[in-house]
Amino acid sequence: GGRYGLSSKEFTPSMVNAIYVELKKDAPKNHFTVGITDDVTFTSLDIPEKIDAAPEGTFRCKFYGLGSDGTVGANKNSIKIIGDYTDMFAQGYFFYDSKKSGGITVSHLRFGKTKIQSPYLITDSEFVACHNPSYVTRYDMLKGLKDGGVFLMNSAWSIEDMEKELPATMKNEIAKRGIKFYNVDAVHIAEKTGMGGRINTVMQTAFFKISGIMEEKEALEYMKKAVKKTYGKKGDKIVEMNYAAIDAASDAVVKVDVPASWATTTEGAALATPPSDPFFKDVVFPIISLNGDDLPVSAFDPRGYFPVGTSQYEKRGIAVNVPKWNIDNCIMCNQCSLVCPHACIRPFLATDESLKSAPDTFKVKEARGKEVEGLKYRIQLSPLDCTGCGNCADVCPAKEKALVMTPLEEVLPTEKPNWDFAVTIPRPEIDANKNSVIGSQYQQPLFEFSGACAGCGETPYVKLVTQLFGDRMLIANATGCSSIYGGSAPTCPYTKNAKGHGPAWANSLFEDNAEFGYGMNLAVVQRRAQLKDSVAEAIGFASGALKDALTNWMDSAEDADASKVTSDALRKVLPGAVSAASGKEKETLQAIAAADDLLVKKSIWIFGGDGWAYDIGYGGLDHVLAMNENVNILVLDTEVYSNTGGQASKSTPTGSVAKFAAAGKRTKKKDLGAIAMTYGYVYVASVAMGANQAQLIKAMNEAEKYDGPSLIIAYSPCIAHNIGSGMGTSQREEKKAVAAGYWPLYRYNPDLKDEGKNPFVLDSKEPTEDYQEFIQTEGRYKTLAKQFPDAAEELFKRAAEEAKERFNYYKKMAE
Ligand code: SF4
Ligand code: SF4
């Protein structure tokens, strides 16, 4: 049954039709025909020469949008309008990639007077819309558009611009196939009418205007009705803005007068080409170009392995504004790098020698600090990986900001080549203090350019852990946002350093992640115990340099940094010793060589969100904490199930509005840290990067070092919080949360007991800001005050009291 996974007898005629269409298109690809031809002879079925998978008169349209630009919402809306107000049937399929935001969406819509029974995506269409101009070089959007069909673009391009911005192949198709080509500058209209970056209303209007599916006037009237229904609650201003956008858009759609020269031109924008990395070229690139369905199964590793370090090739270019560095203002604090959720702004250190071939605009300054003396310093941005969230510029502490958000087009021509150069600079060997903000940022992030939302509060923590321990890490990841941006096929944001070392990562299930990581740990412990047995045996018969190397390794096996040095030393003498040995001794040395991956002490991490740790995976988490093994657990606490759209978890605080808690959560947030501390042998920390960077770095280092279970609970602002000042201030929001007593900072280190000290250290001060004022700057609370003012008053008061009680409890513990 090919990829349909059905036996031929179960094929419905419409499915056979769909397969037939595919077969005709891809006739030489035998992976399609195998298994079908045995049972079904197509000639015996009544298949017309030209198959139209939908009944006569069906209008099929495809819309290419950017995740979160509102395209999908607008199309659902169009379906409702057409379905409700005409006698037509309507169908919609929505295709997404797995980026949390800023990915691609393709909406497949069918409308028609005959019942639509086409349970598959559209191949042939009458209408295609491209909502993002950067797609023209990346996707073959005209594939399947019928001759004489309609193509609608959103771009700010004039016809002259189009000569160079559109690829030659696209222009050829438009001209040769008589495609009716329309353009609308939706970004301009959206901005002009106060809609910001949301171009959906404009594009929807343009669709109704030129598709001819309904009377334009009528359609726009219904659109306005829908706007009132959707946004009425949010106030008249938003409704008026949408009305204005509808009216302006209708006038702004222009039919492009396609020049005859387009039919044969060979000039135009270059199509996206894959880098030479073989896996990226052969597997990742076809998938991100939306041709993944053409890949044979054999392209993939049967074990489900995926190479790391492929997100670096995506270069999505989704930011509108990116930070521009002012070298003179920069005080070299590296905070921008620490807070960047996407690892796309970093300090680079270089020797004079390595700067010889630098581009002219690659300006550097003398690095500051003893460990980097004599080196040159530069903050470098990767403009095509930046999401434009703005956190780096927001936190920059320089007297006059050293980072200013600037339109991408302005920065791209210099900063793209500068970034490309920066990543080729050999990393100078420096003895940076990984325990400091500055020093930690000289370490290579081994988690970069993930598909998390712009400004995500979770990813800066994940990135920091990889900077500190990434070259010897194993990660078990619970299902949730962190598993989506951590492993969204086809690319992988986890990567490796120049030596080829980096995190190994896997996701099992939502409910068993703590156990999954615990199992990884047992495997490593068991295998290392075997390795130690072999080494002990070898020490018995070895002599000279080999004996020294083996003994040194054995003495340092449980010390991360030292084991790196002794492993390298052992690797130098081992191959020679293996060749020289014979018999049982040879076998023992071979066993040691075969366990090369275990020589350096491992760092086992268990990642997940609050939905996992507080709720669905809590039983397992508690069990693993109780087992007293050396594992590190990082809870990325967004106080809701973020990945599935913001459902309440046991971490959701009193009064917060979430799905399943529409009238405000009635019960208090579970204090996971306090529960874990009752064991007495669990390291526990509560952290918030934006509030205290030094405390966070200290906690991560202590947790990793602690020879037992560690739990770090990290406050993570999320789009689900609806922060008043936007996700570009998610770091500042963390600071405000701590200042208002909303989020406590502390560390509980059982090792301190051995020193006769109090294991509990309260790192946050008495609140200086008002709790209730703080929460009402976030939409998740503000909504309640608007919709249920009485309940809000009571719940907010209670929430403030609970926070106070919790603080006092901690204060007592610290005393
Ligand atoms: Fe990173 Fe956001 Fe700054 Fe871009 S704008 S460099 S994504 S912090
Ligand atoms: Fe320079 Fe500002 Fe970055 Fe600090 S945060 S390193 S001052 S650009």
Ligand code: SF4
């Ligand atoms: Fe987006 Fe929130 Fe998930 Fe981060 S945690 S990726 S902000 S939904």
Ligand code: MG
């Ligand atoms: Mg969450």
